[in-house]
Amino acid sequence: MDKLRSMEVFVTAVDAGSFAAAAKALDMSAVMVGKHVQQLEAHLGARLLQRSTRSQGLTEVGRSFLDDCKRVLEQVRWAESAVERSRQAPQGLLRVSAPVTLGSLVIAPLAAEFLHEHPQVRLDLQLTDSVADLTGESLDAAIRIGRVSDESLVARPLTPYRMVIAGSPAYLKQHGVPQRAADLSRHVCLSHAVWQRRNEWTLHDGGSAVRWPASARFVCNQGDGLRRAALAGLGLVMQPEVLLAEDLAAGHLVPVLHHCLPEPRAVNLVYASDRRPLPKLARFVEHVVRALGATEPEPPRRARRGA
Structure with a gap:
């Protein structure tokens, strides 16, 4: 037995x-x-x-x-x-969670680089827009967008998450270029299915705050689907800069409403503070922080009682 x-x-x-x-x-x-x-x-x-x-x-x-x-x-x-x-060389399985868009476009390539540098490490990257439970899902680390409220975690700040509003040249030629956030009510806006009041993006135009239209003509639960609809000339899209960067550089999409974009959101690499990071985790954290230009790490914080 x-x-x-x-x-x-x-x-x-x-x-x-x-x-x-x-x-x-x-x-x-x-x-x-x-x-x-x-x-x-x-x-x-x-x-x-x-x-x-x-x-x-x-x-x-x-x-x-x-x-x-x-x-x-x-x-x-x-x-x-x-x-x-006690081993010098990082080894073993490393389980990491990241948001879908940021994870696939930024974290996955970094993970590939990391694995090339550390051949004895295996990495399981879970892409989800839900907030992963590190303990419940047996994760070593997670990339989170937004403020980290769990004070039992160490949070290493990464490059902020910036949004861009854009439309195809054909769409803007037909419908005109919006000059103010209020003009969005007269445009076809493409919306992400998970944008709700708790995590929606707010545009700031002078002293007024304008929410991205909730009653969009086209809704999708995946950012690349919205990107492709915008490229097809269906309407205006608001998506992360990392997702639209190549299309903007190539002129396939044109940025608009620069002055009223939502405030960038914090991005953090988090892991549990109640243990010493193993070499595989410590090296991965160093690799991501070095690549994404983080500032000094926040000190480990203890969870509040009852949290």
Whole structure:
């Protein structure tokens, strides 16, 4: 009986809420998850879980044993990481999350450079516009756009995220060039599906604030789809500078409303502050910060109580 493995399976089954969910997380069958739990119960001579066809719950003994298991597994992970920290060459799997557009256009090429420099490292880059949970998703680091509110994370500031408003020459010839933000109400505006009040972009024109039109004729949940619609002459697009840079340089898109663009948003490379970064993470952070021109790092911050 592999006690440590069975303890890991037991903890995962409790955290995941079911044997099926634990099996998916551990890449094993639900039957095997059940066998590990049964082996623990037989070894301890006590029932750890009360299960029915619809739910499962911890027994009193199970609750106590769960806390002990987590402490033991954390000590094992720390012992393993201590060995890795002692190695000079970065190695092992590095898991990083980044927003889709910034990740594909900027972070992915940097990751390729990093892997060329460190052949013993493997990198899993997850592209998503959702805010990734570093602990819950077992991530080493994440690129986040906007203010970092989690004070348990170290935040390394990167180049700010700037937006550009543009249209194709054909569209602007037909509809005219907008001179003020208020003119957008008379234009066809292309909008991103995830722009909501909590993360929408606001244009500033003199003393007034204008939101990018919510009732757009064309909505897409992916920036490159909006870019291609703008290139086809459908309307005005507001997208990150990194996405439109080549089209602007080639004259396929023409920038407008320079004076009322949204304020650039902060971009940070974040990782947990409650551990010493392993070589693979430390070198990756250095690589990204060096490439994207970050300022001095913010000191590690402790999470507020109850956060």
